[in-house]
Amino acid sequence: MEIQLFETPYDPYALLRDFEMAPDHPGSHLGAASLFIGTMRDFNEGEAVESLWLEHYPGMTERELQKIAQEVRQTTPFERGLIVHRVGHITPGDTIVLIGTWSCHRAEAITATSKIVEALKHRAPFWKKEQRGEKNHWVERNTPGSVA
Amino acid sequence: MSIHVRYFASLRETMGRMDESLSPDGLLTVSDVWKAVHQGQTLPDHLLCAVNMAYAKPESPVQDGDEVAFFPQVTGG
Numbered sequence: 001m002e003i004q005l006f007e008t009p010y011d012p013y014a015l016l017r018d019f020e021m022a023p024d025h026p027g028s029h030l031g032a033a034s035l036f037i038g039t040m041r042d043f044n045e046g047e048a049v050e051s052l053w054l055e056h057y058p059g060m061t062e063r064e065l066q067k068i069a070q071e072v073r074q075t076t077p078f079e080r081g082l083i084v085h086r087v088g089h090i091t092p093g094d095t096i097v098l099i100g101t102w103s104c105h106r107a108e109a110i111t112a113t114s115k116i117v118e119a120l121k122h123r124a125p126f127w128k129k130e131q132r133g134e135k136n137h138w139v140e141r142n143t144p145g146s147v148a
Numbered sequence: 149m150s151i152h153v154r155y156f157a158s159l160r161e162t163m164g165r166m167d168e169s170l171s172p173d174g175l176l177t178v179s180d181v182w183k184a185v186h187q188g189q190t191l192p193d194h195l196l197c198a199v200n201m202a203y204a205k206p207e208s209p210v211q212d213g214d215e216v217a218f219f220p221q222v223t224g225g
Contacts, residue, residue: 038225054224055157057217060201085224097225117225123203126224127157138158139223 001069001081003062007088012037012098019082019100030079034109036099036117042092044139050131052090057125061085068119078103078112085126118145149212151175153185156219159195172212179206181216195220 002019016035020027040052065083073081084098097120101112121142128139150169160166168185175181178199182191191197191206198204198217210216 056224057154057156057198057201057219060198060217063201064203121222121225123222124224125156125198125219125222127220128223129157138220141221142223142225 001066001083003065004082004084005056005061006084006086009094010084010086010098012084012095015082015084015098016100019080025080025102029104030102031104032106032109033100033102034106034113036097036113037095038097038117040090040092040094040096044130044132047132049092050133051092052096052131053129053136054087054090054096055127055129056085056087061125064124065120068116068123072112072115072119076108076112076115078108081112081116083116083120085120085124087126121145151181151210151212152215153181154215154217156217158220159218172210175210177206178204178208178210178216181210182206182218191218196222 019025041049043049069081078101080102082098082100086094086096090096099113099116101109103109129136130139149172151172152167152169154167155163170181170184175184178197179191183189196219197206199208199210200215
């Protein structure tokens with residue numbers, strides 16, 4: 001699993017293109033790619049949000065992301081994976097997270113990406129602090145992942 | 149040697165410091181480490197903890213040289 005953390009804005013589509021074009025990407029037998037791209041909104045809980053500070057635990061964050069990927073792979077095999085996450089100062093429209101998995105068939109890729117997204121939200125040591133006008137506060141919990 | 153204690157996010161701000169070193173004498177578990185810096189108070193349920201960058205429980209053992217971290221619920225992604 002490739003893990004990348006960025007302190008500055010990144011282009012998720014350029015990263016994906018580079019990842020798929022890399023010599024070690026066995027594209028010829030990978031029939032499915034499933035992607036999740038999370039972008040910073042300019043609102044939360046009905047209020048405008050001007051920016052985010054995203055703190056992490058260097059070392060543990062990378063380890064936990066690798067652990068999540070390994071665990072998901074045991075139940076939902078995928079061939080290649082990519083997790084990219086921003087840290088530091090973030091503004092609306094910036095991509096926060098990019099998760100991609102590649103497999104032979106669609107079911108594994110779609111399920112694996114979904115599982116990694118949810119596990120990252122609940123386990124990876126990242127913390128968001130929102131700037132709303134003159135006030136700032138730490139986000140206490142993520143929004144639920146289910147649409148049911 | 150010592151036990152290196154780290155705090156993150158809102159807890160770091162509440163504590164007023166990002167880390168500190170404690171003598172390992174008498175500290176057998178994560179809970180003991182928390183109590184040592186909070187006048188014997190129990191680790192609150194809403195906080196998470198880690199030992200050497202892996203999630204741990206209040207009853208998880210600690211030893212000289214370990215890094216113990218405390219932090220709130222995570223909110224990445």
